[in-house]
Amino acid sequence: MTLRLRRHAFADTRPLMMAIVNRTPDSFFDKGATWQEDAAFERVRSVVDEGAEIVDIGGIKAAPGEEIGPAEEKARVVDFVARVREAFPELVISVDTWRAEVGDAVCRAGADLLNDAWGGADPELVDVAAEHDAAIVCTHTGGVTPRTRPYRIEYDDVVRAVIDDTLGYAQRAVDAGVAPESVLIDPAHDFGKNTFHSLEVTRRLGEMVATGWPVLVSLSNKDFVGETLDRPVGERLIGTLAATSVCALAGARVYRVHQVSETRQTVDMVWTIAGRRPPARAIRGLQ
């Protein structure tokens, strides 16, 4: 099914790169590298050059920390979204927020997609997406409160829980008036999940893809990669790309990433192995 992210439509044969752009002083991977607005803008320019179709702008880190209210979150992202919208009309702008109030403001500023990493914690977010004809990412968190860590959470069947919750959320979005072709589902690795859960979700991602909803995966440099390989944050690219390969083979459509060109190459390679994309330029043995 064609995926529509507000004004932007993408055929289902095409995997998409969503580049993370943090307007935060304390996110785990870049540690505030793009906290200054001009640095964040340069990051956008750079990922566009690398071929990212989507930027995911976030004003609050996922991990617990200093409380950031809606006013401060808006101050961090709304004007920035407007600036990016004006400079890059063809770019899909996603905003990583769980708050309806923030979602409304960024959609007015030109955002196309609301990436709710916290599984619908604010029930009005779907109404905002519907009102603006924006797209929405429906994640699974196991019902945890935003910005909390998982603690002794267990599931009878984590993939069953992921599918039930994300599809329930997707249905809520459609019932609220969000266009069905503008709804994505995301298992949300590490959110409400220990490493074993995230590994199982990766291994069984094909079950999510089989639901027919386009699947977004956010694997980039996460703790389940770090714990699996015993690597600190700066040394998780190889593990991230290995997990990316597994998700690509299963057919994930959107990849939320720090490293765009590395992920693009990985996904293109797997997509081609899967027979969904031709090689870039094959002549060896065929002359």
Add this chain to the structure above:
Amino acid sequence: MTRIALVPGCLALLPEYASVIDPVSELREAVRTAADWLGTDATVVGGPQARRLGASVLAGGARATTGERSYLVVGNGSACRTEKAPGYLDPRAEGFDKLLGAALAGTDAAALASLDQSLARELWADTAGLSELSGLLDGARLVGIDYDGAPYGVQYWVMRWER
């Protein structure tokens, strides 16, 4: 009137070997021109793989045959023109291709018939269809050379004749 065209047995022309960026775009265009000129009912001349390629090339044709006979001959020169060529660099390859190219362009049926088949095999040349071509070219005239090059160490020609 009989129409005859020669195209190389380059497998990159087949749709199942398509790339995002076509490595043989100019060749493909020349082959397309020749196939359209022949019509979709042309008889393909060459070995089994060549016949598969020929059938594929003709299947995409834009024009039905108008009743006259036409032949699509599949064959090419050496595959030893450079170190990166499939058969590696053979210093005899260039001279071989020059002679063969001259015979084709000169519609020299006798020269084609007396082609050194053992040298052709050593140079990985695809000449199975060319001996039949020599018979077809008797009394023919060259209509055009649409392609003459060895972009990947293999000598390709796209040529058209009629008689």
